[in-house]
Amino acid sequence: MRSVADRKWLLAFALAGLLACRNSPAVCAICDRPIHPEMISTVVLADGRRLPACCPRCALHHRDLHATEVRRIEVTDHAGGVRLPLEDAFLVDGSDQTPCLGHAPNVDPSGVALHTCYDRCVPSLIAFKDEAAARAFIGDHGGTLRPPSAAGP
Numbered sequence: 834m835r836s837v838a839d840r841k842w843l844l845a846f847a848l849a850g851l852l853a854c855r856n857s858p859a860v861c862a863i864c865d866r867p868i869h870p871e872m873i874s875t876v877v878l879a880d881g882r883r884l885p886a887c888c889p890r891c892a893l894h895h896r897d898l899h900a901t902e903v904r905r906i907e908v909t910d911h912a913g914g915v916r917l918p919l920e921d922a923f924l925v926d927g928s929d930q931t932p933c934l935g936h937a938p939n940v941d942p943s944g945v946a947l948h949t950c951y952d953r954c955v956p957s958l959i960a961f962k963d964e965a966a967a968r969a970f971i972g973d974h975g976g977t978l979r980p981p982s983a984a985g986p
């Protein structure tokens with residue numbers, strides 16, 4: 834049986850753990866990837882909880898699977914960092930930028946690049962507040978423009 838003193842120690846450790854988490858980089862609540870600040874999305878649930886997500890694509894996958902639980906999705910303007918509702922964003926689909934992957938291509942032991950067959954964050958979906966910024970991004974990185982409210986899975 835645990836004494837009161839033991840419980841105090843447990844509480845202290847729990848608090849230390851919480852504080853340590855606060856200092857570490859934000860992680861996607863859906864897929865556990867580190868979140869790049871210019872890609873952060875938020876899945877707002879019907880019960881009011883807010884799940885930080887690594888990108889609009891990951892948030893949309895979550896909405897597809899849990900449609901009744903998700904009230905709305907907020908995204909970040911890749912060009913300026915402001916937050917906006919997903920329905921108001923111009924989305925660039927499938928550019929050459931995949932911030933969520935964040936690592937060099939996988940290679941097998943002989944050095945041959947391995948092709949990724951499926952990744953929940955690919956093709957990337959990058960949000961912009963302004964159409965002009967989205968079109969400029971496409972000029973540099975390719976992809977197709979999805980106007981506001983055209984965001985599907």
Ligand SMILES: [Zn+2]
Nearest residue numbers: 861864887891
């Ligand atoms: Zn994610």
Ligand SMILES: [Zn+2]
Nearest residue numbers: 887888933954
């Ligand atoms: Zn992602």
